[in-house]
Ligand SMILES: Nc1ncnc2c1ncn2[C@@H]1O[C@H](COP(=O)(O)OP(=O)(O)O)[C@@H](O)[C@H]1O
C-alpha cells in the first residue's frame with residue numbers, strides 16, 4: 001500500500017460545465033412572450049381582436065417612447081427609485097441590525113422575536129392609513145411602508161443565518177483563539193454573507209412591490225402615479241408602459257445587487273442554477 | 276510533557292464520559308486512543324484542546340493547567356472543517372495572522388508541498404476531494420508548529436489508499452518538529468502504524484482499560500511478523516475491552532502459554 005492513487009486524485013482538476021447551458025435556456029424563455037406579442041399585434045392589425053383595452057405592442061412602444069422623449073418617464077422612474085432606495089436602506093439596515101441581535105443574543109431573541117413575528121402577520125398594506133396619519137401623505141409615509149416591507153425578509157434571513165452557523169466551524173475559530181471581534185470578522189460574518197445577500201434580494205423585491213402600493217395610494221409622481229393616471233384617463237397603453245418600466249427597473253436593481261455581491265461569493269458553488 | 280490527573284468529565288445530563296483518567300504522555304510521543312464508541316475519546320481530546328472543561332481533575336501541559344485553547348496546541352478534527360470562503364492558501368494561513376503576508380506566503384507554499392498539494396493555493400475547498408481537504412486541514416494545524424497535536428479520527432472518512440498516503444505525509448511532517456501527538460482512531464492498524472503507545476479505553480464510565488507499547492522502529496512494515504503480532508495483540512485487547520473481560524495482565528506469560 002503506497003501513495004498510488006493520490007496523484008491521480010491530485011491531477012483531477014475541478015470541472016466547470018457551467019455557464020453555457022443557462023444562457024441558451026434564457027433565450028428559450030424569451031420565445032413565448034415574443035411570439036405572443038407578435039400574435040397580438042397581428043390579430044389587432046387584422047381587425048380580429050380589439051386593441052382598445054389591451055393595446056398591441058406597437059402602441060405601447062409608441063407611448064413608452066413618447067414618455068421617454070418628453071423626460072416624463074425619467075422623472076417618474078427617478079421618484080420611484082428614490083423611494084425604493086430610501087425604504088430599502090432603512091428596512092434593510094434595521095432588519096440586519098435586529099436580525100443580528102436576535103440571532104446572536106438569546107435575551108434579545110426572547111424579548112424581540114415574538115413581537116416582531118406578531119407584527120409580521122399583519123398585512124403590511126394595513127399600515128397605510130396609520131402611516132399617513134403619522135407621517136403625512138408625502139414621502140415619509142411611502143418610505144415607511146416600503147421599509148416595513150423590506151424589513152421582514154431581511155430580519156428573518158439574518159436571524160436564521162446566524163442561528164444556522166455551523167458550530168463546528170466556530171470551534172475552529174476557538175482553536176485558533178480568535179477574540180470576539182476577530183471571530184465576528186473572520187468566521188461569523190463570512191459564514192452568514194450568502195444568506196444575508198439572499199435576504200437583501202428578497203427584501204429588494206418586496207420593496208418594489210410596496211412602492212407600487214404606496215404610489216397607487218396617492219402620489220404626484222412615480223411609476224405608480226403613472227398607473228393611476230393611465231387608469232383615470234382610460235389609457236391602458238400608459239398603464240402597460242408603467243408596468244413594463246417597473247419590471248425593467250426591478251430587474252435592473254436586482255441585477256445591480258447581484259453584481260455588487262457576487263465578488264464576495266466567488267467561493268460558493270455557482271454551478272447550480274440561479275433563479 | 277502532558278499529564279492527566281484524575282481527570283473526570285460528567286456532562287450536564289449526568290453522562291459520565293470520563294472517570295479518573297491518569298495518563299502521562301512524553302514529549303514527542305505519538306499516543307493512540309482506541310476503544311468502542313462512547314468511551315470518551317472525543318471528550319478527552321476536547322478537554323485537552325481546551326474546548327470543554329473537566330468536571331474534576333486537570334490536564335497539565337508543560338506545567339500549565341489547560342483551561343482554554345492554546346497557541347501551541349493544534350487540532351485536526353474528523354472532518355476537514357475548512358472555511359469554505361477562504362482559498363486553500365488562506366485556510367492554511369488561518370493561524371498565521373500575526374505574520375507578514377510575505378512570511379505567510381513562504382510558509383504556506385512550503386506546507387502545500389509537504390502535503391502534496393503544491394499549486395493548489397488559489398483553489399476553493401469545494402474544488403478539492405475529501406482527502407485533499409483533510410490534507411489542507413493537516414497543513415493548517417501543523418503550520419503553526421504546535422508542540423501538541425490532537426487528532427480525532429482524522430482519516431476515518433477516507434479510503435484505504437488515501438489514508439495510507441496521509442499516514443506517510445503525517446509522519447514526514449511529524450519528523451520535522453516532533454510534536455507530541457494524541458490521536459483517536461478506531462482503526463487498530465492505523466494505531467500500530469503511527470503510535471508509540473496505544474491506550475485502549477472502555478465506556479460507562481470512560482476509563483483506561485489497558486495500554487500497549489509499540490517499540491517498532493519507523494518506517495514500519497505492515498507486513499512484518501512483528502507488526503502483525505502487535506496488531507493482533509492490540510486487536511485482542513480491544514476485543515476484551517468490548518466484551519468487558521479483564522485485561523491481559525501478563526502478556527509475555529500468555530504468549531508463552533499460547534506458544535506451548
Ligand atoms: N455534549 C454532550 N452532552 C452529553 N453527553 C455527551 C456529550 N458528548 C458526548 N457525550 C456522551 O459521553 C460519552 C462519551 O462520548 P465521546 O467522548 O463522544 O465518545 P467517543 O468519542 O469515544 O465515541 C458518550 O456516552 C456520549 O453519549
Ligand SMILES: [Mg+2]
Nearest residue numbers: 316317318427
Ligand atoms: Mg468520537
